[in-house]
Every structure is written in C-alpha cells, then in structure tokens.
Amino acid sequence: MIRFEDVSVTYDGATEPTVSGVDFEVPEGELVLLVGPSGVGKSTLLGAVSGLVPHFTGGTLRGRVTVAGRDTRTHKPRELADVVGTVGQDPLSHFVTDTVEDELAYGMESLGLAPAVMRRRVEETLDLLGLADLRHRSIATLSGGQRQRVAIGSVLTPHPSVLVLDEPTSALDPAAAEEVLAVLQRLVHDLGTTVLMAEHRLERVIQYADQVVLLPSPGEPTTLGTPAEVMAV
Ligand code: ADP
Numbered sequence: 001m002i003r004f005e006d007v008s009v010t011y012d013g014a015t016e017p018t019v020s021g022v023d024f025e026v027p028e029g030e031l032v033l034l035v036g037p038s039g040v041g042k043s044t045l046l047g048a049v050s051g052l053v054p055h056f057t058g059g060t061l062r063g064r065v066t067v068a069g070r071d072t073r074t075h076k077p078r079e080l081a082d083v084v085g086t087v088g089q090d091p092l093s094h095f096v097t098d099t100v101e102d103e104l105a106y107g108m109e110s111l112g113l114a115p116a117v118m119r120r121r122v123e124e125t126l127d128l129l130g131l132a133d134l135r136h137r138s139i140a141t142l143s144g145g146q147r148q149r150v151a152i153g154s155v156l157t158p159h160p161s162v163l164v165l166d167e168p169t170s171a172l173d174p175a176a177a178e179e180v181l182a183v184l185q186r187l188v189h190d191l192g193t194t195v196l197m198a199e200h201r202l203e204r205v206i207q208y209a210d211q212v213v214l215l216p217s218p219g220e221p222t223t224l225g226t227p228a229e230v231m232a233v
C-alpha cells in the first residue's frame with residue numbers, strides 16, 4: 001500500500017541527505033511503526049508519504065515513494081488527501097474550526113459529497129473515536145488525548161485508505177495514549193486501514209504493531225521486521 005524504493009531526501013542547503021537508501025513496503029491493512037532516535041528522519045519519511053516532502057519543504061527526493069500506486073513526487077498533498085490522512089506532531093496546529101463536529105466535517109468539504117453523506121460520516125467517526133459526547137465542545141477545552149482523537153477523526157472522514165501519524169502519543173499520559181492506540185488498532189482491524197506511525201519510544205506502542213521499521217542512525221540501513229525480530233536486534 002505504501003512503497004519506498006531506494007529513497008533519499010536532501011533538504012535545500014544541506015550537503016548530505018537526511019535519509020538515504022530507504023527501501024521498504026507497508027502492506028495493506030497493517031500497522032507499521034517507524035522507530036528511531038530524534039532527528040533520524042522519521043518525519044521526513046512520513047512527509048514523503050503525504051507529499052509534504054519535498055513539495056512544501058524544499059529539497060530533493062530521489063528514488064520513489066508510492067501510496068496506493070500514486071507517486072507522491074508527482075502528486076501534491078491535496079491530490080493525495082483522499083488516499084492519505086496525515087496527523088502531524090502538533091495537533092493544535094492542525095485545527096481550523098472551533099467545535100469537534102465542525103472539525104470532523106471540514107476535511108470533507110472539498111470532496112463534493114452530498115450533505116447527508118457528510119453527516120453520516122461525521123456520526124460514524126464520532127462513534128468510532130468515542131467522541132459523541134464531545135461533539136459540540138470547543139476543541140480548545142479538550143484534553144490532549146481528546147484533541148489527538150479529534151485530529152485523527154478530522155482526517156478519517158474522507159475515508160483514506162492510509163493514515164500517517166507523527167508520534168501521536170508522545171505528548172499524552174499513559175491512559176490517553178492507550179485510548180489513541182486502541183482507536184488505531186480498531187481502524188486497522190475493523191476497517192482495514194493501513195497505518196504508518198513514527199515513534200521514538202518503542203515500548204509503549206510495539207504491542208500494537210504488525211511490523212517495525214528501524215531507522216538506527218543517519219546513513220545506516222533500515223531494518224524491517226516483526227516486533228519480535230526487531231526486539232532481538
Ligand atoms: P525525526 O522525525 O526523526 O526527529 P526529522 O525528519 O524531523 O527527524 O529531521 C531529520 C533531519 O532533517 C533533522 O536534522 C532536521 O533538522 C532536518 N530537517 C527536517 N525538516 C527540514 C526542512 N524542512 N528543511 C531542512 N532540514 C530539515
């Protein structure tokens with residue numbers, strides 16, 4: 001569903017690539033973790049999936065990244081929005097409306113869906129994320145875990161087949177993190193969504209992963225394995 005083929009990214013002005021020789025596939029319907037220390041290039045690779053890199057960051061992407069067969073270098077993020085939902089590191093910067101309900105609806109506005117379909121998708125997403133009771137609340141009044149779920153919900157209403165998340169639990173306490181991870185697991189198991197998620201702390205999330213991609217340190221090869229295989233390295 002997501003394929004990296006010998007990918008390297010060099011940002012404008014940099015002398016060395018930030019990531020290079022990245023080669024792995026994320027199969028449809030799996031939850032795959034991208035793990036490595038801060039600064040190793042996890043966000044860069046997620047950006048290459050959502051099309052932000054290099055379209056909005058500047059720089060050069062070599063090799064090829066495809067999502068559901070679409071080359072992200074020749075498709076702008078807007079042209080990928082129906083396939084890839086992206087939740088960045090800071091959910092607050094993500095929000096464009098005031099209430100939970102409006103935020104879930106916003107992502108669908110450019111899709112040309114009938115109002116009844118949009119309403120149904122908002123209802124379905126509120127239920128899926130356990131947000132029904134909060135629908136009229138202002139996002140500014142929510143807890144970190146609730147906000148993270150709203151951020152996820154807002155990219156789910158277009159029904160993307162791929163969800164890309166950058167450390168979605170790193171700012172959360174353990175209970176809120178569990179809630180977010182449970183939602184992701186439900187998406188993968190019940191709806192067959194493909195999830196690629198960056199994380200620098202492996203222990204909290206590894207039990208949820210089908211596979212783990214290790215980015216050990218700049219320039220070293222990536223390793224792909226099951227959680228058990230990767231833990232043995
Ligand atoms: P991680 O997500 O693993 O912490 P990043 O992908 O955010 O890593 O960053 C990897 C490296 O790329 C860092 O050295 C960072 O400074 C650099 N970098 C990230 N984004 C940009 C950008 N837009 N322009 C230039 N350099 C960048």
Ligand code: ADP
Nearest residue numbers: 117120121124125156157158159160161191193
């Ligand atoms: P509509 O949006 O008109 O209801 P769709 O064919 O787009 O029809 O999707 C309806 C089905 O999609 C429902 O059965 C629902 O369970 C499922 N669904 C809900 N959320 C998602 C999602 N995020 N991604 C894919 N399918 C989803």
